[in-house]
Amino acid sequence: MNNPLIADMLKHVKLTPAEIDLVTACWTEKILGKGDYLLRNGDICRTDNFVLAGALKAFYINGDTGKEEILYFAIDLWWATDIDSFRKQQSSIYNIQALVTTRLLQINHISFEEMLKQVPALERYFRIILEGYTASLQRRIILNKVYDAEQRYVDFLARYPQLAAQVPLYLIASYLDMSAEFLSRIRKKQDIS
Amino acid sequence: MNNPLIADMLKHVKLTPAEIDLVTACWTEKILGKGDYLLRNGDICRTDNFVLAGALKAFYINGDTGKEEILYFAIDLWWATDIDSFRKQQSSIYNIQALVTTRLLQINHISFEEMLKQVPALERYFRIILEGYTASLQRRIILNKVYDAEQRYVDFLARYPQLAAQVPLYLIASYLDMSAEFLSRIRKKQDIS
DNA sequence: CGCGACGTTGATTTGCCTCAACGATTGTGG
């Protein structure tokens, strides 16, 4: 077993060898070059995507300023899908783009539904994944209320050191709801102490 | 069939009459008076809660200022549970309190797991519910980046008119990440135009 | 080498907060 997605599923649900084969066959590998788009706003998110290796950014384009607002990053062993667009097969308001060369596993919407029908245990798997993600989104909303810019940055460094290491600062700033300039000043201040 | 929870489940999954009976039996009704707590921070969220009628607020207490920061509201036919505390049966950082007299359906954690084992279709139901909630949390994060305070309030009024009608303004202000005073000024300004 | 992507720095501005005080309602106990 060298499929990281199956490994992740097995952390949360039991699958028979036959089910593992069936699930494995549903997914296909794809490689994105740096700068390639996985999803553009206005398009339908046609696949559910699991990152094997690399880094992606999901962002919203601010209609007034034209600037990117980072919704999330996705690196190894995490998901990068516009859930709402994928589930309804409606056009998306987000963009997903590769920050570096990135390997993915993909499944299209029809296969996804069929896979869930064949292997109902995966309903449980995705429920559990979503529970964890929901909790992290709620925490992010609260931290944005309670913490100031510096505290958010410190918390980010502690919580996501791998992300901090491979994502440019101006994108981290956007994720953390502050300007790149202000993040720079925070970092300068911390140098001294 | 006069159980709103079962009705909601049937919108998303099929259940046999036997399953409906089984599920129905798992939940018990509870009534909270105005001001009663469903959950206090530090306690474990022992039940999953579905609101039949009434209104609740979920909030975080800011350690520095001592003020409540609204995480969400829950009114008729919506959920009010600290997902993270419930799933791990660990202590919660949030509080949930009744704004008015509120009727709930509740299920404890052991029964919840047992119910899912007996009726696997509910794994799908909760997955679908969480997908929708995840999408709304992501949208909330993006709107907080892109919209200014007035735009957030206008959007809130359009999106949740029922909430706007029954929740005091100072709590709406907290939910929308602005001070009660500033929301008051926004409303005054809108009177004129 | 030259260009684009990224980070930094300074000067200035601003959206929103904080604090404090004051109506307007509501409900509640004497």
Added chain:
DNA sequence: CCACAATCGTTGAGGCAAATCAACGTCGCG
């Protein structure tokens, strides 16, 4: 049934965290 206290919303004055704008280094890469 009224007095009085909460609770909620509003208003004014002053202040600050962070944004914006502009300019300038610096590094990696075609």
